[in-house]
Amino acid sequence: MKILIEPQIYNNEILSSWLIRSSIINGSEPSSWATMIFNDNKFWSKDPDRFIEDEEVHKLVKGCNKSFQELKNMTLEPLYKKIIGNDKLNYKKAWTFIISTGQRGTYRRNGTYFCPLCLKNEKEFSLRREFRLAWNTSCSIHKINLLQKCQKCETNFTPYKITFDEAKPFLCTNCEYDLRESNMKRANEEVYIFQEKLNNAIFNENIDKKFPLIELNLEELFKTLRILLSFLRALMKTNKSTTFLKKLNLEHLKKQLEEIKTSDNFEDMELKAREFYLLLVSRLFSLKIEDIKKIFEELDFTYKLVAKQSTLSSKTIDYITKNLKVNSKNKDVVSTKEITPKSKEEVKILLEELKSCL
Numbered sequence: 001m002k003i004l005i006e007p008q009i010y011n012n013e014i015l016s017s018w019l020i021r022s023s024i025i026n027g028s029e030p031s032s033w034a035t036m037i038f039n040d041n042k043f044w045s046k047d048p049d050r051f052i053e054d055e056e057v058h059k060l061v062k063g064c065n066k067s068f069q070e071l072k073n074m075t076l077e078p079l080y081k082k083i084i085g086n087d088k089l090n091y092k093k094a095w096t097f098i099i100s101t102g103q104r105g106t107y108r109r110n111g112t113y114f115c116p117l118c119l120k121n122e123k124e125f126s127l128r129r130e131f132r133l134a135w136n137t138s139c140s141i142h143k144i145n146l147l148q149k150c151q152k153c154e155t156n157f158t159p160y161k162i163t164f165d166e167a168k169p170f171l172c173t174n175c176e177y178d179l180r181e182s183n184m185k186r187a188n189e190e191v192y193i194f195q196e197k198l199n200n201a202i203f204n205e206n207i208d209k210k211f212p213l214i215e216l217n218l219e220e221l222f223k224t225l226r227i228l229l230s231f232l233r234a235l236m237k238t239n240k241s242t243t244f245l246k247k248l249n250l251e252h253l254k255k256q257l258e259e260i261k262t263s264d265n266f267e268d269m270e271l272k273a274r275e276f277y278l279l280l281v282s283r284l285f286s287l288k289i290e291d292i293k294k295i296f297e298e299l300d301f302t303y304k305l306v307a308k309q310s311t312l313s314s315k316t317i318d319y320i321t322k323n324l325k326v327n328s329k330n331k332d333v334v335s336t337k338e339i340t341p342k343s344k345e346e347v348k349i350l351l352e353e354l355k356s357c358l
């Protein structure tokens with residue numbers, strides 16, 4: 001199938017965004033459009049923005065004037081390879097720093113993040129690759145926090161579901177609320193600056209020379225960052241969280257601790273929790289490596305708490321944790337409620353309750 005009117009690719013535009021715009025310009029709707037091109041009615045549920053088989057890209061190349069590489073570069077695969085290096089790519093697994101979307105089995109994943117101001121009109125809108133990179137909590141252009149749901153009916157943003165009669169990606173596909181009217185929140189300045197530094201690293205291979213890294217390369221940067229994020233999540237569950245926040249001059253965040261409590265991976269966290277952890281990690285990244293090491297030693301963090309919350313490893317983390325104790329006597333992580341022996345009375349009641357089930 002030949003795409004008659006072919007839109008230009010916007011800067012950093014993600015594949016689905018370009019496909020949706022193509023379908024609208026050509027008077028079609030994304031679902032039937034993709035079925036025609038790829039001969040696959042499950043195309044959208046497979047998250048083509050993350051990974052698309054070469055064979056599928058070739059089908060698209062035949063129908064348009066874009067090259068194989070131009071199309072592949074609209075997906076997240078080339079970026080993920082920069083983050084994780086030469087490790088084997090497994091598209092069935094979750095990817096470090098890549099936000100999952102859609103629904104697989106019974107596990108509901110996040111919807112697609114969007115900037116309400118970037119959804120200008122039905123022909124000029126863009127969803128960009130950075131919206132899927134988990135350190136992005138705001139739009140680089142408009143400096144407002146990204147959204148994921150319709151604020152009126154709470155339905156996830158799924159623009160590929162727009163239909164021919166209402167082919168307007170700025171309308172909620174469930175209740176037709178104009179998403180451009182959503183309440184917007186200004187980005188946290190510090191988190192925004194850090195986010196843009198990381199975007200500059202991944203997109204332009206330009207790493208801030210002041211970052212506390214043993215080696216200044218992308219893999220070292222993103223692995224170190226990801227290990228620290230796992231460590232911080234574990235740390236916030238311990239009684240050392242308060243002292244640590246004080247050290248970073250962030251004691252005012254203490255009251256947020258309850259709200260952002262989660263056992264989700266960083267990639268699956270709600271935006272608010274990711275913003276919280278990014279603020280912490282950006283403070284660490286503004287220090288010198290020796291100062292981080294000193295703080296960790298002073299607060300008597302264990303090697304396990306810092307380095308073993310993640311399966312990744314990095315030279316920077318090895319260096320920082322060199323002198324830390326493997327395990328401490330005082331348990332670091334606050335354990336869940338202990339199982340205590342029951343009194344005679346309690347056992348009796350339990351037995352009665354059990355009997356009714358037998």
Ligand SMILES: [Zn+2]
Pocket residue numbers: 115116117118139140141142143
């Ligand atoms: Zn925007």
Ligand SMILES: [Zn+2]
Pocket residue numbers: 150151152153154155172173174175176177
């Ligand atoms: Zn809605």
